[in-house]
Amino acid sequence: MTATIGDAEAAVPTAWGTARLLAGTRAGRLDLARHRDVHDVPRRSERGSLADALDAVGLLGRGGAAFPVATKLLGTRAGSGTYVVVNGSEGEPASHKDRALMRLAPHLVLDGALAVARSLRTRKVDLVVQDRAAHASLAAAVRERRDARGVRLVHHDHGFVGGEVRAVTRALSGGPALPPGRRVLPTVHGVDGRPTFASNVETFAQIALLLSLGVDEYAGVGAADEPGTTLLTLLGDVPHPGVVEVPTGLPLSALVGERPGPVLVGGYHGTWLADPGELTVSRPTLRSAGAPLNAGVLARLPHDTCALGEVATVAHWLADQSVGQCGPCFFGLPALAITLDQLAVGRVATEAARQRARLLVGRGACAHPDGAAAFVASALTVLDREIAVHRRHGHCGRPLLGVLPTGGGPVTR
Structure with a gap:
């Protein structure tokens, strides 16, 4: 089955196995009451104990860098001037997982962000969102919660590079949405020059799950080197296109199909593989194989496109x-x-x-x-x-179908 990003966006996000991030969302968006019916209130945790739990499950950031979250938390100075930034810009047209999470389970994202803020003894939380439906969902969620009254929701539509985390913190400081250089770390110099814990939307939702489930239950599914589940966007000639939640450790071939042909792992900053072979959905495993998961996009081109x-x-x-x-x-x-x-x-x-x-x-x-x-x-x-x-x-004889989206209209090149 060949799917475009429009098909992937229209498809209802599904879970392979027991849903965690997507739990309860088959019927649509979870308001606060339904969210609390599905998810326990996250345990309050000091920075040290939260970092220990993050380290125990080896949680890696779910954006592009896959940096250890425990290390980032411990590297961020605590205090009332510290910022927490939830980066929901998701500027890559092939990726839809973060906006699906924000649209359907906004309170899970807020639970994680507020838990991190409490552990860092700050109330400064910024949610940065590009997608308008996701922005509306988060805005409604913020209104529903007393503990989120200090949260700042920012519409950020500055393109792919402008959504890079250092570009985001620079824009939040009143500057241009440009990365300030590779050596500038938000944990040291972030929003308004203050220490800033910034990460991807799914990362904060995973933190909320860890605090509500506990280490043992959280690590009860998935791969040994990266326990738990993860969100992916599947695109192109794949059996089940759209956003999926899967346990880590699942073979890539189960997701993209077993027919021969190139597979894109990681999206538009990702890597093409001639064949996924025995590779599995695990950030450490894929990075070791030279194909980091990055934005969580897996795509296979159909035979009938150039x-x-x-x-x-x-x-x-x-x-x-x-x-x-x-x-x-x-x-x-x-x-x-x-x-x-x-x-x-x-x-x-x-x-x-x-x-x-x-x-x-x-x-x-x-x-x-x-x-x-x-x-x-x-x-x-x-x-x-x-x-x-x-x-x-001078050609291959096949038309250019535009299976890999670029956010514009019909392909004319």
Whole structure:
């Protein structure tokens, strides 16, 4: 079955096995009363004991970096001037998991954010959201709770790079939504120059689950190296497109199907694999295999689309997302996208595109050029046979269907 992001968005999020994050949402959004019927009130926890629990289950951030949450918590100075930032910008068009969570289970996100704030002895909590339906859901949830009266809900629509966590904290401080540099850590210098614990929406929901379930029950499902469940967006020629909650440790092939063909792991800063083989849904395992899960996107292209054209279209979108503050983004990404266009019509060799991608790595003001380079370079490897056809004939004979979304209208390239 070939699914577009519209299909994935329309599909009702489902759980494989026992639902946790999505528990009770089959009938729609959980208001506070229904939320409390489904989830226990999270245990109050001091920073040290919360960090111990986070470390015991090895919780990793559910955005792009997969940083250990316990380490981040202990690295954030506690106090009334400290900020907690829930990053729900989700600027990648292929990912829909965070907005599904915010729309359906907003109180689980708030439970986690408020628990972290209490552990850091602060009341400064900012929820940053791009999706308007998610914003409305969270706004209603904040109104329902007395303990959330100090929460600031911010509509943040500054694109893909503008949703990077350091760009978010800079924007919340009144500056431009631009990453300030790789060495600036929000835990040290975040909103208004204050220590800031910032993480992805799903991370905070996972913290709430851990505090309500306890370590043993939380770790009772999933992989040994990353217990629990996780949210994914499945896209393209997959058996069950849409947002799913799955136990970690599940084989990738169970999610994307077992037929041969390239699979994208991690979204538009992710990695193409020729075949998922025996790999499983586990951030430590996938990172070790050179295919980090990143935004939680798994996609398989159908046979009836031009795969090289799909990759080139995303490369142009990645170039358009540049905020123009460094050469690798401003010059390098457009040049890489144009080189892919030339490759698709047989005018350049694969090595020219590989060289363009290599020039981006490690040179940007943020990780955007690196992520784009990984996406393209891995595609050049797994699509070698298709590229050879383009090289001989100037095309592959298949139309460009736009299975990989870029947030615009119909594909015209």
